[in-house]
Amino acid sequence: MCERAVRGGARIIRAMDGRPIGVFDSGVGGLTVLHELLVTLPHEDAVYLGDNARLPYGPRPLGEVRRFALEVGRHLEAEGVKLVVVACNTATAAGLPDLQRALGVPVVGVLHPEAHAAALATRNRRVGLLATEATVASRRYEELVHAHDAGVQVVAVPCPRLVPLIEGPDPFGEETTQAVREVASPLKDAGVDTVILGCTHYPIIRPIFQRVFGRAVTLVFSADETAREVSETLARKRIENVEDREGRVRFLTTGEPTDFAEMGKRFLQLPVRDVERVTLAGAAPQAA
Ligand code: DGL
Numbered sequence: 001m002c003e004r005a006v007r008g009g010a011r012i013i014r015a016m017d018g019r020p021i022g023v024f025d026s027g028v029g030g031l032t033v034l035h036e037l038l039v040t041l042p043h044e045d046a047v048y049l050g051d052n053a054r055l056p057y058g059p060r061p062l063g064e065v066r067r068f069a070l071e072v073g074r075h076l077e078a079e080g081v082k083l084v085v086v087a088c089n090t091a092t093a094a095g096l097p098d099l100q101r102a103l104g105v106p107v108v109g110v111l112h113p114e115a116h117a118a119a120l121a122t123r124n125r126r127v128g129l130l131a132t133e134a135t136v137a138s139r140r141y142e143e144l145v146h147a148h149d150a151g152v153q154v155v156a157v158p159c160p161r162l163v164p165l166i167e168g169p170d171p172f173g174e175e176t177t178q179a180v181r182e183v184a185s186p187l188k189d190a191g192v193d194t195v196i197l198g199c200t201h202y203p204i205i206r207p208i209f210q211r212v213f214g215r216a217v218t219l220v221f222s223a224d225e226t227a228r229e230v231s232e233t234l235a236r237k238r239i240e241n242v243e244d245r246e247g248r249v250r251f252l253t254t255g256e257p258t259d260f261a262e263m264g265k266r267f268l269q270l271p272v273r274d275v276e277r278v279t280l281a282g283a284a285p286q287a288a
Contacts, residue, residue, distance in 0.1 A: 017239040020045035020250070021230065022081030022105075024072045026057040027167050027255075028263045029201030030087030033110065034249070035268060036227035037085070041234070044247045047079050049278070050264075052255025056163045057090040058132025058199075065134055066095035071280040073099045073107065079252075081105060082239050085230055089131055089198045089222070093138035106233055113225030114196050115144030119152055121218045122194040128187035129156040131198030132163065141198060155190045159183045159199070166201045167263065177208055184212045194218045204267050251275045254283065 021041075023034050027050050034048050051057075051072055057065045069091040076084050084107045086092045086099065092109035099107045118127045129141050136158040145152050161179045165171060187195060195217055197209060203221050213219065234240045241247070253260040257275035264272035 016242050017082055017234075018045070018241055019080055019082035019239075020047045021234075022047050022049070022073075022076030022079065022084045023087050024049040024051065024069075024076060024084070024091070025088040025200055026050070026068075026090065027052050027055040027163075027201070028260070028267050029163070029166070029199065029204070030085075031264060031268045032200050032203040032221075033085060033087035033223045033226055036223040037230060038247070038249070040224075040227040040231050041240075042247055043243045043245050044234075044241050045249070046247065047076060047081055047250045047252065049076060049252040050255065050260055051280075052253050052260060054254065054283070055167065056132070057088065057094075058134050058158075058163055059160060060134060062094040062134055062138055065090055066098055067282070069095040069099055070102055071282045073103050075278065075280050077103050077105060083108065083230065083233060085226065086110065087200050087226070089200060090134045093131075093135045093140040106237065108226065108230050108233060110200060110222040110226050111140055111144055111198075113229060114198060114220050114222040115141055116148055117222075117225055118194050118196045118220045119145050119148035121220060122152060122192075124191065124193045125149070125152045126190060126192045126194075127152055127154050128190065128192035128195040129154055129198050130159050130162075130183055130187075130195060130202065131156070133158040133160055135198055141196060153190075155187055155192055157183045157186055162205075163199065163201050166204050171205060172208070176205060177212070180205070180208050180212050184209075188213075192217065194220060196220045198222075252278045254278060254280060 086109045096109040136156045165176045261272045261275045
């Protein structure tokens, strides 16, 4: 679809694509990426899908997470999205190339922007990584950081407790601070000056990480870099929507819609209404 306009006497043709952007995560973590998309691209519509029925992805084998990611990606494509954002480090680590091969629309992940930013930010060339077990096991961050600077040492610590605590009833409680202290300790001992927070859930407890690591350590998050990459992809492929409108967001979950609405509102600081429950093709229905 095209929009014709006359600017300064010259006739220009502007691409216009009203299809939404698809965004997914295992739960509410990807809302940290959605937030940055809303800031960067307020005129675009979005469909957010949380695979809450199968959360957490982190302790699962990479092959299983890859299968889940393909099911969610195909569902979003069937919803008519023009681009898919894998707003989940675990799913990106497990299956980004497979998703890119399987889908007919562009697919943007969250690992490359963070690895790039960390390789640039470190001064002593010692970078810490906090992420889920599956993301750490994939070793994708090491590969991507080394693609920028093969001399950087990456110290990776899996954090199995953090996602359940963040999705739990008391995300900002003492147990969360204690869990962050425990995973930070080996990184402090290793003398890293930069830490990749390699899970989209982690920005939700950003102040806790900042207090535990202090000012001397640079914390790297992927959400704003990812939003920038999405914006550039839409522009280069000429599939942006027109700018003089306010975008809308549809929320889908494989879990309990009322739980998703409550958590979503808390973390996004936006009313999250009309959450739709979806069943993914290939996924076994959940027991009631
Ligand atoms: N937010 C996710 C990530 O970025 C998923 C965490 C999980 O489900 O274990 O890795």
